[in-house]
Amino acid sequence: MRTVFGIDVSKSTSNVCVLVDSNKVSEFKIDNDLIGFGRLESALNSFVDPEVIFEATGVYSRRLAYFLQTHHLSYAQLNPLQASKEMDGLRKNKTDKNDAFHLAETQFILNREKTRLQDPIYSELKDESRFYQEQVNDLVQEKNRLHRILQISFPDITQLFSNPSGPMYWNIVKTFPIPSMVDVYSIEQLTEMIHEFSGNNVGVRTCTNLAKKLVNLSKTAVSSVSIDSLVIEQVKHLATRLLEISQWENKIIKSMEKLAKKLPELEVLKSIPGISTVTAVSLIAELGDIRRFRTTNQINAFVGIDLRHYEFGNYTASDRISKRGNPYARKILYQAVMAMVSTSRYQSNHINDYYQKKKQPSQHGTKKIAVAAMGRLIRTIYHLVMKNETYDYEIASLARH
Template sequence: METVFGIDVSKSTSSIAVLADTIKIKEFKINNDLIGFERLKSNLHSFTDPKVVFEATGVYSRRLAYFLQCNNVSYVQLNPLQAKKELDGLRKNKTDKNDAFHLAKTQFILNRQMAKMQNPIYVELLDEDRFYQELVSDFVSEKNRLHRVLQLTFPEIEQLMSSPTGPWYWNFVKEFPIPSQVLKFNIDQLNAIAYECSNEKGGHEKSNDIALKLFNLAKISFSSVNPNSLTVEQVKYHANRLIEIDKLKKKVIKLLVKLSKKLPEYNTLCSIPGIGDITSVFLIAELGDIRRFSNSNKLNAYIGIDLRHYESGNYTASDRISKRGNPYARKTLYKAVLNMVSVARYQPTHINDYYRNKKKQSSKKETKKIAIASISRLVRTIYHLVIKNETYDYKIASHARH
């Protein structure tokens, strides 16, 4: 007797339907907590080799998946698009109970493949990577906010260094958010403060140049707020936030690299010219264990670079990528291809050879389209190297291409 548990997971509860050989034998509801999961465990143990089917609902289904992994229960986790396609033809009334029932019933028809257990490191890498993406987003927002308020207090300070960014610059902004604050000190005092702001990394000579430039900028600046304005405090706040976020970004990257080095594919990815430590860890985090894909086409679909073809009557549209996969992975791979092109003079790859040939053949400026096509070749290369546990060799790759 084959038994399937269909589970519809929501924020705090889960509806469960139990089917034995397509016949519904039980329905119940649990809270998504230890008591609820123990009740589910008790019901699972009532049957021989039960299977579980549920739809991924973001963070809400993560606890259920982890519970099933800890108890060695086979399960199928459907992505929302797949679940919608498979269930829309079955359910007339959409309720949690009906969804749970149809998830279980379709398993008997479709016989979906069970999820492959991944090393917990991949889950942790993905969590840390997404946290890093949040930090990057916050970082950009804070830079824009700082720029905006500086236009009211001390816009000229953005000319202090070659680029208005970095811990040294932000420390200056914190110390001197308004010109009148600079003019309280003489050059020698500013030089000492500049050296301190650099955390003693800039050197006395450079600190002196910065101090003199700061003093001259303050003399010509005109602020639109008074020194006691709350806007001055906003400048300090945003500068301090940028310092904190910058430190945290570096800390997360360090942890990502440390975790990734425990996995065999880290050295494989780093062996590909144009893919460094940071790109490697982002790819490992977003792609997970590549070995769970049976071929590179499925990996393409997961990333969202599989081609969609549209044809109707005499009209045939140009093929486009689906973009239904992982946007973070696509972005990282796109940057990786551009990096490979930029370092090709010293570190050639067959990916760059393809890219250059397509550029020569193209009469239009289709850089992005060619880069996307190059991504597909890069994904095939990565898949092959990881599956075979090999490192990149330009001669072998070029020979295989021909």
Template sequence: MAIVFGIDVSKANSSVAVINDDTTVWQSVIKNDWFGFQELFKHLQDYRNPQIVFEATGVYSQRLKRFLDEKHYRYTQLNPLAAKKQLDGLRTRKTDKNDALHLAQTQLIFKRRLTYCQDPIYRDLLNLSRFYTEINSDLVRMKNRLHRSLQLSFPEVETVLGKPTGKFYWDIVQAYPHPDCLLELTPEIVSGQLLEFNDHISKPKVKATAIKLLKLGQGSYPGDAGNSPVVVQTQYNASQVAKLSALKDQIIKQMIQLAKPLPEFKILLSIPGFAEKTVVRLIGELGDIRRFGSSNKLNAFIGIDLRHYESGNFIAADHISKRGNHIARAVLYRAISNIASAARWHPNHVNDFYQRRKKQLPVVNGKPVGTKKVAVAAMGRLLRTIYHLVTTSQLYQYGVKRQPI
């Protein structure tokens, strides 16, 4: 006798269908709140080891998932694409009620595997990684706004330091958003103010910066007067950039603190070119790598698995599917550049593969064509390495197949 709970989750409600072999025992709609989950719990307690299956619906299914985890019920959480393919033949009339029933009925046919239960720390790392991505997107947008407003208030200030970035630079912009703010000031006064922003810089360097800033102010002719609203806008933009940048650093520190006890933190950190920031972002996006049955499944998870198409005599060029975690894909793509840079002092087999494939590329106008494809291929090689190291608990060592921790 197989008892199956099929649950179709939506924003506020969930449709539940309970079947006993081929017989429908109970069907209802519950709210996705404490009262609704208590009603579900009451029915779950009526059976021993019930099978539970539901479709992952983004943030909406997280409440149900948390409830089942806290009540220590194992379940099968279906990928939406897999669920669609499995239910397409049954959806002659699609409703939430029918979807819940069909999820339960097909569970008896497909015998789906239970979802791997990850430690809650991986969920926290994922949330922090997504928060970091959002803050980084806001930071890029705010930097563009700051650049635009500076072109109207004090464009020359962008050259006062080596690069127009960093807390020291943003403090300078907030203090002197317009050349009129420097009128009647002496190098000594400006130096004193700059030392308040950063007391780790030597006094001669601070004085040189103050003199340069005053010269830039004397030669500047901005697009707006000193009493223009754009001056306040520039100060606001600079303050927001500074806050967002500090928040990014704070998130990474929090992720490092959470991830350090995990065994894969030390393993991934042993890969040449991997710094703590890259490691925690990857752990956050990939989760517990041990839940994947093979490295090919890990490739599919981030969307670099190849799509092949051929018909008759026509064979299309292979392309990656791009169905998966695009954030992890971006982190890995940047990691290949870091690995290549670090290979000068720390050789590794991923860079060997990357450089060997680059030499085989056709050259047009003195430049190789197809470097991105080679980088994606190197990402696949890197993922296989990561999967092997984590699942076998080994540190990376160039030229050595096994290195136990």
């Protein structure tokens, strides 16, 4: 006798359909809380080796998955794309009840494998990674806002650094949001303040040069607001906000690194030239335990760089990546490839060798070449993690031929 529980998970409730040898024996609805999950557990315990199948619905299904994991109950979790492909032909009348029934019904035909349970560290890393990505996005928005408002209060201050960004710059902007506020300080006082803003990590001579440059910029700058304007407070607020976001970014990365140190793949990824600690922990967070994938093609699909081919009659479209996978992982992998290319002058790596070989002469754009390089990087990471080996350029170079 084979028993399957099909569960359609919504925001606050879940529909459960129980099939025994393809025959419906029970159907009920539960709240997504301890009482509802307790009822589900009692129903599961009334059968021998029941199979549980449900579709991943973002944060809502996380609660169900966590409950099943902590109660040592195995399950098969489908990603939305997979569920759509497998059940669209059956959904003549799409309701939560029908979805639960069809999930259970198709399990008897498709025999989906149980989801491999990951160490809880991966889930925590993913949550922190998403928090980090939010801070990165907020940082970009606030930087743009600050740059725009500085064009009104103190436009020339953006020339103080070749790259007007970072805590040192934001502290200076926060303290001197308008040119007239520079005039009340001597070069020595400004030097001391800038040195403090740098965290005492920049030499006194450099700070003195910056102080002199700031004074010169303040003498030629034209502000279109008075010192009493609310715009000045806005500049201070934005600079403070940027400093806070920067602190949060550092705090999250330190937390992620502390978690990832418990996993053997951290040192494996860090051994690859061009992959920093931030990139390594971010990749682990978004890819999860890649040992759960049987092939690198599955990882490509998970990331969304698997190719889509289209032919109709005599027309053949150019192959394109699906972009249906994890956009965060895709972005991090792209940045990793670009970092490996830019740092290759110091540390050789086979990804850059491949990139440069394809780049010239080539009819393909740099983005297509980068995507192909991302595929190679995935194969490299997968091999190293599965073998628990660190990167070796000579071995990697031989393997590519």
